[in-house]
Amino acid sequence: MRVRSGSALALAVWLALAGCAATPGGEEGALADIEPGARPDIESDEAGLWHVMERIEANLKTSGRIVDDPALNAYVREVLCRITPDLCDDIRIYIVRTPNFNASMAPNGFMQVWTGLILRSRNEAQFAYVLGHETGHYKRRHSVQIWRNIRSTTDGLMFVQLLTAAAGVGYVGDLAQLAALGSIYGFSRDNERESDRIGFDMLIRAGYDLYEAPKVWESLLEEKEAAKDPNQLIFFSTHPASEERMETLTALADEMTIDRARGDSGRERFVAETARFRAEFFLDELRVRDFDRAQVVLDHLFEDGANPGELHFLQGELYRLRGDEEDEELALAAYAEALAAGGGPPEAHRSRAMLLRRRGDDAGARAAFEAYLEANPAADDRRMIESYIEQLQ
Amino acid sequence: MKPFPLAVLLALFAGACAQYELVEPGRREIGAVYSVDPGIQWSRMSGSRGEYWTVDGPRLEILHFIDGLKDGDILFNYGQIPAEQKDKLPVFRATMTEIEVEDFVVDTLIASGNGRVEATGLRPAAFGSLPGFRFELAFTSDSGVDRQGFAVGTLREDKLYLILYGGTRIHYFDQYDDVVEGIIASIETI
Numbered sequence: 001m002r003v004r005s006g007s008a009l010a011l012a013v014w015l016a017l018a019g020c021a022a023t024p025g026g027e028e029g030a031l032a033d034i035e036p037g038a039r040p041d042i043e044s045d046e047a048g049l050w051h052v053m054e055r056i057e058a059n060l061k062t063s064g065r066i067v068d069d070p071a072l073n074a075y076v077r078e079v080l081c082r083i084t085p086d087l088c089d090d091i092r093i094y095i096v097r098t099p100n101f102n103a104s105m106a107p108n109g110f111m112q113v114w115t116g117l118i119l120r121s122r123n124e125a126q127f128a129y130v131l132g133h134e135t136g137h138y139k140r141r142h143s144v145q146i147w148r149n150i151r152s153t154t155d156g157l158m159f160v161q162l163l164t165a166a167a168g169v170g171y172v173g174d175l176a177q178l179a180a181l182g183s184i185y186g187f188s189r190d191n192e193r194e195s196d197r198i199g200f201d202m203l204i205r206a207g208y209d210l211y212e213a214p215k216v217w218e219s220l221l222e223e224k225e226a227a228k229d230p231n232q233l234i235f236f237s238t239h240p241a242s243e244e245r246m247e248t249l250t251a252l253a254d255e256m257t258i259d260r261a262r263g264d265s266g267r268e269r270f271v272a273e274t275a276r277f278r279a280e281f282f283l284d285e286l287r288v289r290d291f292d293r294a295q296v297v298l299d300h301l302f303e304d305g306a307n308p309g310e311l312h313f314l315q316g317e318l319y320r321l322r323g324d325e326e327d328e329e330l331a332l333a334a335y336a337e338a339l340a341a342g343g344g345p346p347e348a349h350r351s352r353a354m355l356l357r358r359r360g361d362d363a364g365a366r367a368a369f370e371a372y373l374e375a376n377p378a379a380d381d382r383r384m385i386e387s388y389i390e391q392l393q
Numbered sequence: 394m395k396p397f398p399l400a401v402l403l404a405l406f407a408g409a410c411a412q413y414e415l416v417e418p419g420r421r422e423i424g425a426v427y428s429v430d431p432g433i434q435w436s437r438m439s440g441s442r443g444e445y446w447t448v449d450g451p452r453l454e455i456l457h458f459i460d461g462l463k464d465g466d467i468l469f470n471y472g473q474i475p476a477e478q479k480d481k482l483p484v485f486r487a488t489m490t491e492i493e494v495e496d497f498v499v500d501t502l503i504a505s506g507n508g509r510v511e512a513t514g515l516r517p518a519a520f521g522s523l524p525g526f527r528f529e530l531a532f533t534s535d536s537g538v539d540r541q542g543f544a545v546g547t548l549r550e551d552k553l554y555l556i557l558y559g560g561t562r563i564h565y566f567d568q569y570d571d572v573v574e575g576i577i578a579s580i581e582t583i
Contacts, residue, residue: 064534064537065508065535097508383516
């Protein structure tokens with residue numbers, strides 16, 4: 001049975017409802033923590049869930065969307081092991097190239113980290129909070145709890161069939177499907193609070209600043225406000241967010257930081273390890289063509305301010321690709337700022353040249369194309385650019 | 394697969410596979426702008442924006458003739474994106490340069506679920522007697538299959554004419570690579 005991609009989202013919603021209904025108090029059905037190195041008894045229902053997850057993981061592992069950069073993978077693993085040294089050996093990490101904020105942990109121990117999360121994390125503490133929160137769900141076996149509650153209902157068999165069939169699909173092309181299948185979602189508010197608290201325990205032991213956690217939600221909520229289609233923000237479909245959540249996290253940070261030094265944000269280290277991906281991950285965002293939402297993300301990057309030459313170039317690209325009435329002028333101004341600041345990519349010259357050529361400024365366009373080739377002698381499109389220069393003589 | 398058995402198979406399955414038709418070597422028109430010589434036998438299927446040819450099946454190799462894309466058109470949707478989500482696909486703009494056309498093809502491949510998409514070597518290239526362009530492509534499908542290809546095209550009178558050839562990096566791209574180069578060399582504008 002082939003599961004239509006739309007049904008995976010329906011599945012996620014159904015799970016959310018089932019999850020909330022099934023564990024009203026949070027205590028009922030609570031399970032023991034997962035033990036390092038443990039595997040469920042082969043005859044248990046949990047083993048059945050692991051088996052399904054293993055098939056999903058096998059599909060994910062070979063997907064063209066997995067980022068296999070060794071240094072980035074090593075860094076993400078380093079952060080994970082810093083916050084959960086006892087469990088990290090059991091966890092396989094997959095970095096998925098997709099312009100969306102998400103991380104998830106499957107009950108059998110595979111973790112997805114989407115590149116949209118790496119782009120939006122302002123520092124290592126924020127990144128670690130999200131990883132720690134997801135590890136909290138894994139540690140407390142919340143997914144198994146939901147799996148058991150669902151299976152005990154009359155709809156349980158249908159759910160099992162849907163999930164198993166979805167796992168049999170040859171690829172995980174649909175984002176909602178990827179998110180829904182990567183874990184069993186629909187965590188109750190108590191599950192969420194428990195994961196936040198566990199996540200905070202991990203952050204404290206690793207020396208991070210807990211006050212970075214509510215900022216994650218603040219930024220996401222801002223982005224959701226601006227989004228053309230808020231349903232595209234996958235993380236919200238599985239993690240309800242609200243002002244209340246931010247207040248709760250701040251209060252939790254107050255409670256757990258009392259009598260302690262406020263921890264470290266780990267900003268420098270995070271920027272050093274991830275800066276080289278920032279432009280390409282942001283350009284992924286522009287492909288989604290929700291420019292108001294992308295602008296919120298870019299505004300946050302501007303607040304951090306690293307490599308302004310690159311940031312102004314990305315701003316120029318946003319205007320150029322949006323292509324509204326005033327945007328040509330705005331884009332040219334942004335490229336000019338990028339070039340003045342320096343340190344940005346040579347493509348600022350090329351994008352500027354294309355716009356100047358379009359508005360008939362042949363001399364300006366030619367000069368900009370020449371500047372591009374000078375700044376980028378190994379330009380892959382050199383022959384095309386040289387033909388433009390010739391045409392503009 | 395040798396041409397003769399393919400023709401037999403196609404004749405046998407003509408009833409069941411009515412949407413494919415046989416293309417024989419010998420000049421034939423593509424849309425209203427140019428003609429080519431197929432070189433070998435192909436199976437042809439028409440699409441909403443042109444036609445595509447294959448020998449072993451489109452998942453193994455595909456030669457896609459995109460015929461006169463105009464402002465606002467998508468490049469292709471190989472069925473992976475449901476109709477209600479078509480706005481996820483990028484659209485062609487009549488003001489595009491060749492650089493932007495390259496981005497447009499890359500963006501479409503990404504939106505279609507492919508990863509590690511790389512376009513390289515953008516350069517001027519003849520499209521028959523018309524000035525055109527060419528670039529190479531490499532990407533990995535969502536199911537993990539490495540694919541290779543190239544695009545040859547021309548921008549003419551606010552429209553994009555493009556020939557996309559792609560196949561699995563192992564075996565199928567190479568299998569018909571020379572034949573497709575021959576087809577491109579045979580382009581004659583009408």
